[in-house]
Amino acid sequence: MIYLSDFPKIIQIEPTNSCNFSCSMCLLSLWKNKKRNSISLSLFEKIAKETFPHISRLVLYGMGEPLTHKKFLDLLRIARKYLQAEGKIAFTTNGSLFNENMINEVLENNLVDEIVFSCDTFEGQESLGHSMAVTTVRRNLDYLLKHKKRCSIKVGIEIVVMKKNYKSLEKSIQMFCNKKVDFITISHIYPYKEHVQDEMMYTMLTNEALTIFEESGEKWDELILGVTREKFAESMQLQYRELYKYKDKLVKKERPYSERYNELLSKAKKKNVLLNTSLYLKEKEKLELLRELETIFKKIVQISKKSGVKVILPDIIPSFKNRECPYQSNNAVIIRSDGEVVPCFKYLYDHPSYLDYHSRESSFYSFGNVKNNSFSEIWNGTDFTSFRSKLRNMNKNVPYCGNCSFSTNNCFYVTEGQSDCWGNEPFCSECPYSLNLTKCLL
Numbered sequence: 001m002i003y004l005s006d007f008p009k010i011i012q013i014e015p016t017n018s019c020n021f022s023c024s025m026c027l028l029s030l031w032k033n034k035k036r037n038s039i040s041l042s043l044f045e046k047i048a049k050e051t052f053p054h055i056s057r058l059v060l061y062g063m064g065e066p067l068t069h070k071k072f073l074d075l076l077r078i079a080r081k082y083l084q085a086e087g088k089i090a091f092t093t094n095g096s097l098f099n100e101n102m103i104n105e106v107l108e109n110n111l112v113d114e115i116v117f118s119c120d121t122f123e124g125q126e127s128l129g130h131s132m133a134v135t136t137v138r139r140n141l142d143y144l145l146k147h148k149k150r151c152s153i154k155v156g157i158e159i160v161v162m163k164k165n166y167k168s169l170e171k172s173i174q175m176f177c178n179k180k181v182d183f184i185t186i187s188h189i190y191p192y193k194e195h196v197q198d199e200m201m202y203t204m205l206t207n208e209a210l211t212i213f214e215e216s217g218e219k220w221d222e223l224i225l226g227v228t229r230e231k232f233a234e235s236m237q238l239q240y241r242e243l244y245k246y247k248d249k250l251v252k253k254e255r256p257y258s259e260r261y262n263e264l265l266s267k268a269k270k271k272n273v274l275l276n277t278s279l280y281l282k283e284k285e286k287l288e289l290l291r292e293l294e295t296i297f298k299k300i301v302q303i304s305k306k307s308g309v310k311v312i313l314p315d316i317i318p319s320f321k322n323r324e325c326p327y328q329s330n331n332a333v334i335i336r337s338d339g340e341v342v343p344c345f346k347y348l349y350d351h352p353s354y355l356d357y358h359s360r361e362s363s364f365y366s367f368g369n370v371k372n373n374s375f376s377e378i379w380n381g382t383d384f385t386s387f388r389s390k391l392r393n394m395n396k397n398v399p400y401c402g403n404c405s406f407s408t409n410n411c412f413y414v415t416e417g418q419s420d421c422w423g424n425e426p427f428c429s430e431c432p433y434s435l436n437l438t439k440c441l442l
């Protein structure tokens, strides 16, 4: 069923793409001379007038630190003015600029309903993330948590888990639970840089495919070598059949490796998955580390139960069955600080990525700009509605590269295509957000 609503439920707006930090995991660290942009109050008010009365939640962050917007408090005031009484305002911050004065102003004037601090540097562990001004951030967080109006808002913590910090995750979660935050959400790292691949505590191989790899009891490197040898022999035989008249006397050779491989492929096909053997062979060693993180996550669930603080965990080995676009399923959209309407965080800006052991240059993708058209025209335009409609059933309409051996062998579409191999544009078929690995706060 195609269902068209006039407005999304959630609008995420990027206040600015500038930041006072320089985290090495961030795309901003690759923007050496790029001009930064902040949304103007007039553009924000234009969007607010048209859309805020119809939405239930406004989320303020994008690629950058929201509080570096010089008129951030004015943005909050405008938002409160146009949202319905029950409409919620949330923002994410690195916490360094959210000082006592600002906290007083925001809480005493009821300007926000939810604030999330990004914190992923813990004692004794390095991080590629928010490692600056840690003491100031903790001081601001403590002030906020003890504020007399603290009960009127929800305070959350966002942590990016990576190889550098996973060992102290449990201790840190306990510390934030003791501080009585309302929730903690953990995301994996998105690899904008090649060396970040080593920090990824997840795999793009799905659980369905991995189960077949592991339960088969095969030595997969030998199996693949065997299949390659048999394929080579087969092609040679075909050539000889063409060349020699006595072709009928050629005896068909048995091909045990290929037979076994095909058997496993059909088993996978029955589960609607492919087998990315190249990725499996590359990630086999890493699985032990991922199981260790699974054990840590189990302990975190216990801490969460005991303390009553909600902890939202990502997957580590994702499920193909559950693949879905978080923006589509939450009926959400992003408006960039220059007015571009983009479908999700991944399409905010051109960026390199290093998933499935290949590089890719992904382009930003916009369905229109609110400076030129009304939001409603863009949201309900044919292109955007048909894009969302496809994403309602991703596994039927969008191929998945993590399970496809071509991805790890640099298929044209994953390395430089604007569309995927089924012709869908933009390219969603290798999206770690749709597998509940990397996460956006909506």
Ligand code: SF4
Residues within 6 Å of the ligand: 019, 020, 021, 022, 023, 025, 026, 027, 028, 063, 064, 065, 094, 129, 130
């Ligand atoms: S604080 Fe956030 S936006 Fe700023 S550099 Fe770090 S990751 Fe990027």
Ligand code: SF4
Residues within 6 Å of the ligand: 324, 325, 326, 327, 328, 343, 344, 345, 346, 347, 391, 427, 428, 431, 432, 433, 434
């Ligand atoms: S790239 Fe991922 S998050 Fe973005 S629209 Fe596609 S599926 Fe959704």
Ligand code: SF4
Residues within 6 Å of the ligand: 399, 400, 401, 404, 405, 406, 407, 408, 411, 412, 413, 414, 420, 421, 422, 429
């Ligand atoms: S785009 Fe390439 S890697 Fe992805 S599913 Fe299609 S053929 Fe496989």
